[in-house]
Amino acid sequence: MQQLLFAIFTMIGGVLACVVYFFGTNWLLDKLFPSKGLVGAEASRNLRLTNAIRPWLFMAPALCALAIYLVYPVFESVRLSFLDRSGRQFVGFSNYVWMLGDGEFRQSIFNNFLWLLxxxxxxxxxxxxIAALTDRIWWGNIAKTLIFMPMAISFVGAAVIWKFVYDYRSEGSEQIGILNAVVVAFGGAPEAWMTIPFWNNFFLMVILIWIQTGFAMVILSAALRGIPEETIEAAVIDGANGVQIFFKIMVPQIWGTIAVVWTTITILVLKVFDIVLAMTNGQWQTQVLANLMFDWMFRGGGDFGRGASIAVVIMILVVPIMIWNIRNATKEMER
Structure with missing residues (x-):
């Protein structure tokens, strides 16, 4: 109850702070550069100034948050990557040399590559x-809602749900894991799915696919509805069947949106952390870069240099894809 009350008061306080900031900054700006009661060049000048400054007042809190939580950490991570475990002594590129020779780092790179594929x-x-199929049935909106629902669950919450799917009990015991219960029902032996090297990575990927399919469906469904009906009707008149219309008419027209969805999920995959931490904590050869960074930065006494160097690698991998994604999204919006 205490946590619930704290959350409610925090939300109320945040909303009130936004309202006070909005009206307060507008009032102050109008006092500094008044336009009412003035005529001529001075009134025109003050009006131009307030119109130029006002948008920046609205964006100032967001820009400050970006600077504190995004820009500063980037430079601080780069700086720490050249320091020792305490973050005080300069060690040059030794953290990056260690990284290239570390077996766990190479395993993490390989696993991240699998996730990306x-x-x-x-x-x-x-x-x-799913977007194409649900647009053709009367209960399509209900289906879309059900498929999109996992997007409302946190990654940790999704991992807890799927723990009950993969749960393992010794042979002869009652299986509470859905997957093992099905296997036993068909006469098989239960498996500790999360401890099977290599394949356990794919079992973890299923969780993220389950979550992100809803996101892809919503975006691509909107894109499919934007396809001109004339092109589809022309294809039908020319004798094209449903599969040909889908792959040769519809998909090429929304290829830009498909690329944006693909790269957005790719960026998320490069930063995947919560699912691995909650399900295996990187054990049994399931380690990924973000989890490895967390281990070196905050566990075992903490090694700021090595943790930061892994963070820099993640950033180097994410930034080019993010820039490409933003450019493609901008092109799609301009069409």
Missing amino acids: VVPALSTFFGLV
């Missing part, structure tokens, strides 16, 4: 197929 592709594919 599988999750964006399957999430986008399933989202596209």
Whole structure:
């Protein structure tokens, strides 16, 4: 109850602070550069100044938050990556040299590569197929709601749900995990799915695919509805079947949106952390870069240099994809 009350008061306080800031900054700006009661050049000048400053007043809190929580950490991470574990002594590129020779780092890179190959592709594919199919049935909106619901669950919450799917009990015991219960029902032996090297990575990927398919479906469904009906009607008149219309008419027209969805999920995959931490904590060869960074930065006494160097690698991998994604999204909006 105490936590609930604290959350409610925090939200109320945040809303009130926004209202006070909005009216307070507008009042102060109008006092500093008044236009009412003035005529001629001075009134015109003050009006131009207030119109130029006012948008920046609205954006100031967001810009401050970006500077504190995004810009500053980037430069601080780069600086720490050249320091020792305490973050005081300069060690040059030794953290990066260690990284290249570390087996766990190489395992993390390999696992992240697997995630990049599988999750964006399957999430986008399933989202596209479901978007096309649900637009053709009368209960399509209900289906879309059900498929989109996992997006409302946190990654940790989703991991807890899927723990009950993959849960393992010794042979002869009652299986509470859905997957093992099905296996035993068909006469098989239960498996500790999360401890199977290599394949356990794919079991973890299923969780993120389950979550992100809803996101891909919503975006791609909107894109499909924007396709001109004339092109589809022309294809039908020319004798094209449903599969040909889908792959040769519809998909090429929304290829830009597909690319944006794909790269957005790719960026998320490069930063994947919560699912691995909650399900395996990087054990049994499931380690990924973000989880490895967390381990070095905050566990085992903490090594700021090595943790920051891994963070820099993640940033280097994410930034080019993010820039490409923003450019493609901008092009799509201009069409």
